Amino acid sequence: MSAAVSAARASLGYGGEPVLTGLDFAAGTGTTVCVLGPNGGGKTTLFRALVGELRPLTGTVAVAGRPAYVAQTDRTRLDFPVTALDVALMGSLAGGRWWRPARGCDRQAAGRALERVGLADAAGVAFGELSGGQRQRVLIARALVQKAGVLLLDEPLGGVDPDSAQRISTLFAELRSEGRTLLVSTHDVESAHAFDLVLCLNRRQIAFAQPGEALTRSVIEETYGSELVVLSGGSDEPVRAIAVQHHEH
Amino acid sequence: MELAALPPLPDPLVLLDTELVRTALLELGLLAVAGGLLGAWIVLRGLAFFAHAVGAATFPGLVAAEATGASPRLASLALAVACAGAVERGGRAGRAPGDVATGLLLVAALATGVVLASDVFESAAGAERLLFGTLIGLGGADLATSAAAAVLAIGATIMLGRSWTAVGFDPEAAPTLGIPVARADLLLLALIAVAAVAALPAVGALLVTSLYVVPAAVARLLTRSVRSLLLSSAAIAAVQGLGGLYVSLWLDVPPGPAIAVLGATAYALCAVGSALRPRPVAAPAGAIL
Numbered sequence: 001m002s003a004a005v006s007a008a009r010a011s012l013g014y015g016g017e018p019v020l021t022g023l024d025f026a027a028g029t030g031t032t033v034c035v036l037g038p039n040g041g042g043k044t045t046l047f048r049a050l051v052g053e054l055r056p057l058t059g060t061v062a063v064a065g066r067p068a069y070v071a072q073t074d075r076t077r078l079d080f081p082v083t084a085l086d087v088a089l090m091g092s093l094a095g096g097r098w099w100r101p102a103r104g105c106d107r108q109a110a111g112r113a114l115e116r117v118g119l120a121d122a123a124g125v126a127f128g129e130l131s132g133g134q135r136q137r138v139l140i141a142r143a144l145v146q147k148a149g150v151l152l153l154d155e156p157l158g159g160v161d162p163d164s165a166q167r168i169s170t171l172f173a174e175l176r177s178e179g180r181t182l183l184v185s186t187h188d189v190e191s192a193h194a195f196d197l198v199l200c201l202n203r204r205q206i207a208f209a210q211p212g213e214a215l216t217r218s219v220i221e222e223t224y225g226s227e228l229v230v231l232s233g234g235s236d237e238p239v240r241a242i243a244v245q246h247h248e249h
Numbered sequence: 250m251e252l253a254a255l256p257p258l259p260d261p262l263v264l265l266d267t268e269l270v271r272t273a274l275l276e277l278g279l280l281a282v283a284g285g286l287l288g289a290w291i292v293l294r295g296l297a298f299f300a301h302a303v304g305a306a307t308f309p310g311l312v313a314a315e316a317t318g319a320s321p322r323l324a325s326l327a328l329a330v331a332c333a334g335a336v337e338r339g340g341r342a343g344r345a346p347g348d349v350a351t352g353l354l355l356v357a358a359l360a361t362g363v364v365l366a367s368d369v370f371e372s373a374a375g376a377e378r379l380l381f382g383t384l385i386g387l388g389g390a391d392l393a394t395s396a397a398a399a400v401l402a403i404g405a406t407i408m409l410g411r412s413w414t415a416v417g418f419d420p421e422a423a424p425t426l427g428i429p430v431a432r433a434d435l436l437l438l439a440l441i442a443v444a445a446v447a448a449l450p451a452v453g454a455l456l457v458t459s460l461y462v463v464p465a466a467v468a469r470l471l472t473r474s475v476r477s478l479l480l481s482s483a484a485i486a487a488v489q490g491l492g493g494l495y496v497s498l499w500l501d502v503p504p505g506p507a508i509a510v511l512g513a514t515a516y517a518l519c520a521v522g523s524a525l526r527p528r529p530v531a532a533p534a535g536a537i538l
Contacts, residue, residue, distance in 0.1 A: 051425050069422040076419045080293070081474050090415040094427040098412045126473060127418075139422075146426065 002064070004029045004150050004181035005050065010059030012042070012049050018057055020045050020201065025208040027183070027197055029064070029149070032176050034192040034211075035185040037201035038224050043185040046201065047152045050183070064181075066094065067150040068143030072158065073135040078128035084138045085123040088113050091145025106145075113141035118167055133164020140171060150181045157186060169194070189220060259499055270498065272392065273384045276451050277490030277504075279395035280460050283444045285483025286402040288465030290410075290437060292482075293475070294417045297462045298348060299336055299438070302355045304445045304457030306332040308362035311379045311454060316369040322394065325449055328358075329442035337435045362454075382453035382505035384497065391450045398447035405440055406479060413437055414475055456505035463512035464489055470519045489515065 007023035020042030027033045037043050048054040049061045051069045068091075091113070092106035114120050117137035122130060127138060136156045143151050157165050169191075172182055176196075184195070192198050198214040200206040200223040207214040207223075264270045291300050307325035314324035332354065366376040412433045416423040423430050445457045452459055464486035465478070472478045493508030500507070 048421075051421075053421070053424060066427060067425055069425045071419065071421045077417060080414075080418045081469075081472065081478060082414065082418055083474070086414070086475070087418070090411070090418070090426060093411060093415055094425075096427060098426070098428045098433065099408050101407055102411060142422075148425075 002029060003027065003062070004031070004064045005033070005062070005067075005183060007056075007061045008059050010049070010056045010061050012045050012054060012061075013057050014045075014054075016057065020203060020205075022204040023059065023061065024205060025199055027181060029181055030176060030179040031196040032172060032182045032184065032194075033197045033199055034195035035183055035199045035201065036187075036189065036192055036223055037185070038187075041202045041223070042204075043201060044154055047154055047183070047185070050152055063150050065149045066146075067152050068146045068148035070136065070139040070143060070151065070153040070156060072154050073132060073139065076127070076135075076139075080127065082127050083124050084114060084119055084127060084130065084134075084141075085110055087127050087138050088123075088141040088145055091142040091147075094146040094148070109145050110141070113144040114138070116144060117141045117171060131161060131164065133160035133168065136160060136168060137164065137171075140168070148180070151175065151183070153182065153184045155185050155187070157188065157191065189215065189224075256499065256501075259495075261495065264495075264498055269384060269387075270494070272387050273451070273494055273504070274491070276387050276392055276395055277494055277508075278487060279392065279399045280448050280451060281464075281486035281490050282399040282483055283395065283402040283447060284460035285464055285468075285486035286406050286479055287441055287444050288461045288463075288486065289468065289475070289479045289482045290406075290413055291441060291462055292465040292469050293478070294413065294437065296438075296441065297458065297466070298351050300441055300445065300461050301458045302351045302358075303329050303332045303442050304449070304454050304461075305355045306358045307446060307449060308358055308379060308454040309365055311449065312362050312365040312369055312376070315375070315379075316365070321449075322390070322446060325454075326443065326446045329446050330439060333435070333438035333442040337431065337438050359455075377503065378453070379449075380453045380455040380505075381503040382449070382451045382456065384451070384494070384504055387450055391447075394447045395451075398444040401440060402444060405436065409433060409436060410475070410479075452505035452508060453503065456509050459493075459505060459509035459512050460486055460490065463509070463516055467512070467516050467519050470516075470523045485515070 003026035006026035010023040011018045011021040012023070013019045023046070035043050035046065045054065047069065049056055050063050051067060088110035089102055089106060092102060092109060111120070111123065114123050117140055119134060119137055119141065122134060127135060130138065140151075140153075156168055160168065172184070175182060186192065192215060193211045195211060197208065198211050199208045200214060200219055202223045202225070207219045291297055307328050310324035310328040311321050313319070314321040336351070362379075363376065370376055412428045415426055416428060416430055416433060420430070441461070445461065448457050448460055465482040467485050468478050468482035472481050489508055489512050492511050493504055496502070496507040496511065497504040
């Protein structure tokens with residue numbers, strides 16, 4: 001199994017100052033990876049490096065092909081005059097078409113992708129008027145149009161209504177079965193159990209393993225420090241816990 | 250002090266009999282296309298201040314060209330493109346040039362231009378022409394430059410509009426869409442610089458924004474898609490240019506200020522109107538599931 005996403009002895013940072021060190025992992029094609037960590041733990045920094053925006057200070061990070069990036073939607077311009085279809089259509093810019101207008105087949109692909117995420121009816125709705133969960137799904141539709149093999153999703157379930165969260169989780173399972181690789185960052189320790197692999201970050205790589213192996217009390221405590229409420233589990237067995245997050249927003 | 254009585258309104262059809270008016274009309278029509286389309290991108294990408302500074306930056310170049318007999322078009326083009334390059338480089342290096350740097354550039358350019366002008370021109374009229382535009386002496390070369398700017402604006406909007414939209418909407422994901430963001434943005438800045446130079450003879454260095462920002466800012470209040478923003482911005486620029494030209498001929502003022510005052514009034518009226526308009530209640534989360 002070839003690695004779709006990997007890091008080797010990598011440290012990442014801004015202006016020479018490392019903020020995330022000891023990265024060493026490899027996720028094969030068609031796996032789902034949950035990236036766990038507190039705010040400021042380095043989740044978004046890792047994604048920036050994986051999309052090529054940030055060069056590692058040391059070591060290497062690698063992605064097979066060009067990944068699709070689904071950022072937290074409050075970082076997009078919600079007042080931008082674009083519809084859900086317009087945003088999905090942006091995926092067709094990939095593949096060297098950045099200096100050419102959209103074709104009919106691009107529009108059809110965007111329409112199909114919106115249908116796939118359950119938003120065919122909302123194609124003409126302004127992106128900023130959609131709910132948080134719907135916006136996430138539109139950005140996932142954009143990633144589908146992009147035909148990306150690797151999807152990086154930065155807290156796609158944060159602040160999302162339960163129905164959208166359910167749809168997004170189902171979509172993850174479908175994408176995985178198509179052989180796509182997913183890296184999904186989250187605060188939610190509970191949801192990590194549903195992934196193939198878990199990567200725990202808190203300014204350094206704490207653990208990278210299957211959920212049963214990685215989600216031990218000691219790892220979770222090291223990942224979240226004082227932000228953790230442990231519900232059950234001994235120090236070496238799978239843990240049930242809630243991370244208490246202080247959102248800046 | 251008593252305001253002079255306003256002159257009587259001239260008959261538009263009589264005005265059209267003169268070559269000067271017909272040339273000015275054509276010039277403003279071409280600039281409306283360039284300014285309306287590029288203005289939409291300027292407003293969407295938050296480049297209004299840049300557009301203003303790029304116009305002002307050409308002022309010392311225009312004065313120097315006047316003194317030395319060099320081509321004012323080439324001199325201003327060199328300064329405008331240099332300004333675009335500096336802004337793009339600053340942005341790419343991770344230190345956005347920011348309002349302070351742009352503001353300083355603006356002040357320095359105006360001050361340098363005024364100091365140079367006091368040596369070059371016998372009267373203030375020359376400097377006023379460069380700053381605020383004129384209808385007299387607009388000729389074939391001006392029309393050709395504006396036509397080129399209009400054609401470039403249309404072509405670039407068709408070819409690059411999607412990329413410019415995608416970068417403005419989601420700058421972090423834009424590189425993963427395969428958009429060479431730095432190159433796409435430099436093309437936009439350079440195009441604004443070229444188009445600003447085309448607008449200099451008619452509206453002047455200080456009032457380039459009257460055609461390049463104001464119509465698009467008005468259109469932004471009234472439209473909800475990029476396409477309608479582009480089209481209505483060009484239409485508003487044309488109406489504003491036409492109205493400004495008429496006022497300019499009527500009151501014998503330079504066209505730049507006439508166009509700018511009309512545009513600012515339109516913007517104020519639309520802004521107040523859209524603030525007073527009752528907004529639709531925002532849909533609750535998950536409403537369209």
